[in-house]
Amino acid sequence: DANQLVKDDSSLETIVRKFQDSMSIGKRHAFWETQPVGQFKDLGDVSLAEGPIEPPTPLSEVKQEPYNLPTQYEWTTCDLDSEGTCTEVYNLLKNNYVEDDENMFRFNYSKEFLRWALHPPGYFRSWHIGVRAKTNKKLVAFITGVPARIRVRNEIVKMAEINFLCVHKKLRSKRLAPVMIKEVTRRVHLENIWQAAYTAGVVLPTPITTCQYWHRSLNPKKLIDVGFSRLGARMTMSRTIKLYKLPDSPATPGFRKMELRDVPAVTRLLRNYLSQFVVAPDFDENDVEHWLLPEENVVDSYLVESPETHEVTDFCSFYTLPSSILGNQTYSILKAAYSYYNVSTKTPLLQLMNDALIVAKQKDFDVFNALDVMQNESFLKELKFGPGDGQLHYYLYNYRMRNALKPSELGLVLL
């Protein structure tokens, strides 16, 4: 049918990758086997308790000096408030960060987005770590952490969320990544934090869950032209455009943009909603103000305020993460919205998310992406999302889960 994207989970590449992933639990991981993470050999061992794998050590026992890099390189702490440094990080990621399996698209996080992602309440500048070439001071690698409180079942655990691990294309496969991971771990330990959460497209020991991306075409012609999707069998371009057409404006009475005055109500709504998931962030009002108050070209949040009672009953949000289109004559940027946190108590989730699609279309996004986390499965098919080929594995560092979760048991979205 027309709702099939090239990033489609029945393509031969995807079948091959799924097979490889299914084999990958037998692979050796010289680095990861030395780390306090769930090991593949322990899968199914019911004698192992859930929780921290290693106890914290006294801070005086944490290594005080940075790990050694190969002699040509040096550590740098990146100040994203500095326009020059932010541009260097932006360019490193723009040219070297995550691509899809067929190398057609590469994430293009904006500078405003990077500042937002890396400056939440209580952030540590020392966790924004770069590597420079000593000779010309060029930034060649990057890794970051930000602090977060994550609830795992009934425990609230202080963690680092690790993101933006990137090694310049010319320096790959030289075992730089393990040194960077050890260095960020050391700097997190120095703040007396002993756990972390992260996601990756690759299989490592051991995912707490594996999620799938779904894509909802907003601008099907462009998506087809750039090879993101293809025309379905027995479909024409005009039928496809009609299929994905959306109303000009949201349908729900009282649907409006979130404002600063809504922070307390949104926090209550979100905390109550997230309490049902096994792993979810423990957001307070400061976190909600940072992560969910709308910021142009970074994060969009809408809510439903009851026209009668003025109560805030529903909430939806998405973040802006464009991708560079590699080697297309006509288009260079794919404008993508990513579903973030959504809460429905009165408006059906399906209707709420349809309104989110409508405002995303108004804002000229080409595609709306969502993971199959939380209750997202309940609207994906009906709102004409198609399954992507992108798998996203979620991990915890130094925290063992007895069993993998279902994506619907996960209440955490990392950027």
Ligand code: MYA
């Ligand atoms: S996920 C996004 C990762 N970035 C990209 O995919 C961008 C494009 N790729 C690259 O820049 C490089 O390929 C990277 C690897 C830098 C990814 N997560 O240096 P190497 C292991 C964890 O020779 P390179 C994100 O940002 C690999 O299995 N480990 O390889 C979250 C092998 O170990 P082992 C990874 O290709 C990051 C070793 O590295 C990943 O030149 C969370 C090879 O090193 C990966 N995505 O560089 C990091 N990819 O032999 C963990 C490869 O054992 C945080 N590897 O298999 C842990 C928590 C830390 C804090 C703890 C606090 C308490």
